[in-house]
Amino acid sequence: DLPRSPTDALAAAPMRARLDLAYDGAGFAGWARQPGQRTVQGELELWIPGVLRLPTPVSLVVAGRTDAGVHARGQVAHVDLPDDADLTALARRLARVLTPDIVVRSITPAPEGFDARFSAIWRRYCYRLADAASFPDPLTRGHVTRVSGTLDLDAMNAAGTALLGLHDFGPFCRPREGATTIRTLLDLDARRLPDGDIEYWLRADAFCHSMVRSLMGALTAIGAGRRDADWLADVTAWPSRHHAVLVMPPHGLTLEEVGYPPDADLASRAAEARTVRTLA
Numbered sequence: 001d002l003p004r005s006p007t008d009a010l011a012a013a014p015m016r017a018r019l020d021l022a023y024d025g026a027g028f029a030g031w032a033r034q035p036g037q038r039t040v041q042g043e044l045e046l047w048i049p050g051v052l053r054l055p056t057p058v059s060l061v062v063a064g065r066t067d068a069g070v071h072a073r074g075q076v077a078h079v080d081l082p083d084d085a086d087l088t089a090l091a092r093r094l095a096r097v098l099t100p101d102i103v104v105r106s107i108t109p110a111p112e113g114f115d116a117r118f119s120a121i122w123r124r125y126c127y128r129l130a131d132a133a134s135f136p137d138p139l140t141r142g143h144v145t146r147v148s149g150t151l152d153l154d155a156m157n158a159a160g161t162a163l164l165g166l167h168d169f170g171p172f173c174r175p176r177e178g179a180t181t182i183r184t185l186l187d188l189d190a191r192r193l194p195d196g197d198i199e200y201w202l203r204a205d206a207f208c209h210s211m212v213r214s215l216m217g218a219l220t221a222i223g224a225g226r227r228d229a230d231w232l233a234d235v236t237a238w239p240s241r242h243h244a245v246l247v248m249p250p251h252g253l254t255l256e257e258v259g260y261p262p263d264a265d266l267a268s269r270a271a272e273a274r275t276v277r278t279l280a
Contacts, residue, residue, distance in 0.1 A: 014080040014081060014082065014083060015080070015081050015082065015083045015085060015109060016078055016079070016080050016081075016109070016110040016114060017078065017079050017080075017081055017085070017087055017090075017107050017108065017109060017110060018076065018077075018078050018106075018107070018108050018109070018110040018114060018116065019044075019060070019076070019077045019078065019079065019104055019106070019107050020074070020075070020076055020104070020105045020106045020107075020108075021040075021044075021072070021075050021076075021077065021102065021103060021104045021105060022071075022072055022073045022074070022075065022102075022103050022105060023040050023071065023072050023075070023101055023102040023103070024071055024101040024102075024142070025040075025066060025068070025069050025070045025071040025072070025250065025251070026069060026071075026101070026142055026251065027099075027101050028040050028068065028069075028101075028102075029068045030065070030066055030067050030068040030069075030070070031062055031064075031065045031066045031075075032065050033045065040066075040072075040075075040102060041060055041062065043098065043099075043102060044060055044077075044079075044094075044102075044104075045057060045058055045059065045060060047094060047097050047098060048060075048079065048081075048090065048094070050097075051090060051093040051094060051097065052081070052082075052085055052090060054081075054082070058079050058080070058081065059079070059080075060077045060078070060079045061077060061078050061079075061115065061116050061117050062075065062076070062077040062116055062117060063075060063076040063077065063116045063117055063120050063123065063258040064123050064207070064255050064258065066253075066255055067209075067210070067213075067250055068250060069249070069250030069251050070250045070251075070253045070254070070255070071143060071251075071253065071254040071255070072254065072255040073254055073255065073256050073257075074124075074255060074256050074257040074258060075255055075258070076116045076120070076258045077116050078110055078114060078115065078116040087107045087108065087109065088107075090107055091104060091106065091107045094107075111263040111266055112263070112266070112267070113263075113266035113267025113268075113270065114260075114263075114266045114270075115266070115270040116258075117273075118269070118270035118271075118273040118274055119260055119261070119266045119267075119269050119270045119273070120206070120258050120259065120260055120269075120273075121205060121259050121260060121261050121269060122186060122203050122204060122205055122258070122259040123203070123204060123205075123206060123207060123255065123257070123258050123259075124187075124201065124202070124203040124255075124256045124257040124258075124259070125201070125202050125203075125207070125212050125253060125254065125255055125256060126199050126200065126201050126202075126253075126254050126256050127145070127199075127200045127202070127212065127213070127216045127248065127252050127253050127254075128140075128143055128144045128145065128197060128198065128199055128200075128252050128254070129144065129145050129146075129147055129151065129197065129198040129199075129200065129220070129252060130144050130145070130146050130147070130196070130197050130198070131146075131147050131148070131149060131150050131151045131196075131198065132148065132149055132150045133150045133151075133192070133196045134195065134196035134197045134198070135195050135196050136195075136197065137195065137197075142251055143251060143252065143254065144197060144251075144252055145248060145249050145251065145252030147220060147224070148224075149224050149225075151190075151198060151220065151223035151224060152222075152223050152224075152225065153190040153191070153192060153198065153223065155222055155223055155225075156190045156200070156219045156220070156222055156223040157188065157189065157190050158229070159219060159222045159228075159229045159232050160188035160190075160219055161188070162229065162232065162233060162236065163185050163188065163215065163232075163236065164185050164186070164187075164188065165184065165185065166182065166183075166184045166279070167182070167183065167185065167236065167279075168181055168182050168279055169181050169182070169183050169185075169208060169211055169215075170238075170239070170240055170241060171214075171235050171236060171237075171238040171240065171241060171242040171245065172208075172210070172211050172214035172215050172218070172235075172241075172242070172245060173208035173209055173210060173211045173214065173241065174208075174209040174210045174241065175209075175240070175241060176208075176209055179208065179209075180208075180276050180277050180278075181208045181211075182277040182278065182279060183204050183205060183206055183207065183208060183211070184204060184205045185202070185203075185204045186203045186204055186205070187201065187202065187203040188200070188201070188202055188219075189201045190219075190223075200216060200219070201256075202215065206273075210247055212253055213247045213248040213249075213250065213253060214245050214246075214247050214248075216248045216252075216253075217245050217246030217247055217248045218232055218235060218245050218246075219232075220246075220248065221246065
């Protein structure tokens with residue numbers, strides 16, 4: 001048989017590939033492609049068709065669209081490729097051409113029904129802080145936000161319990177036309193490391209735009225003693241984005257992990273996640 005041309009390959013049934021990747025967000029204007037800006041999506045969509053010699057562009061779908069300056073250690077994306085694409089070779093070649101601030105850890109065939117965004121059942125982020133009780137490591141300063149004073153982590157954790165569960169997080173989100181701000185916040189936990197730095201872990205079924213950094217702004221204000229739980233209750237009941245909530249700097253935030261259901265439930269989860277949620 002004659003070898004297939006690149007055009008013939010694209011005409012074949014596509015294969016969905018899952019990419020597990022990490023990146024230092026300092027040099028990127030976020031995940032999503034933007035004209036004239038260096039983005040994670042833009043870099044990958046430039047190099048994938050290049051190393052595979054595809055005649056047409058590719059489009060990646062991601063589990064969590066990180067903002068400019070936000071890092072990721074456990075990001076997940078998918079891309080549809082010709083069914084004969086060599087994923088092992090693709091991973092090897094990407095490792096050679098990508099800059100060191102973005103690493104594709106693995107590229108594997110995705111299970112049937114997999115959608116990196118809609119099949120996910122939760123995302124876990126960590127926000128890292130250093131306060132007056134910390135001994136900051138200068139080598140990690142690009143991933144840790146410095147704050148003045150000493151934070152009361154017990155007060156932050158106690159206040160955060162009121163945010164758990166299904167809520168409209170509109171007071172903490174930048175509005176996007178047609179997008180819901182109803183989310184289920186599953187976990188909140190602040191812990192102090194041996195060197196005094198603080199890790200605040202947050203897990204939800206999904207996060208809306210700027211939600212994590214706004215929640216951290218509110219909880220940090222409580223930990224510093226500038227606000228209290230009653231103020232947080234008033235903010236949470238606000239009908240739209242609240243003007244008094246500080247959005248924390250992006251460099252302290254890292255997307256650490258994305259969770260998915262068993263393979264048999266991937267398609268049904270994706271269909272469920274596409275339904276716009278409302279509060280009863």
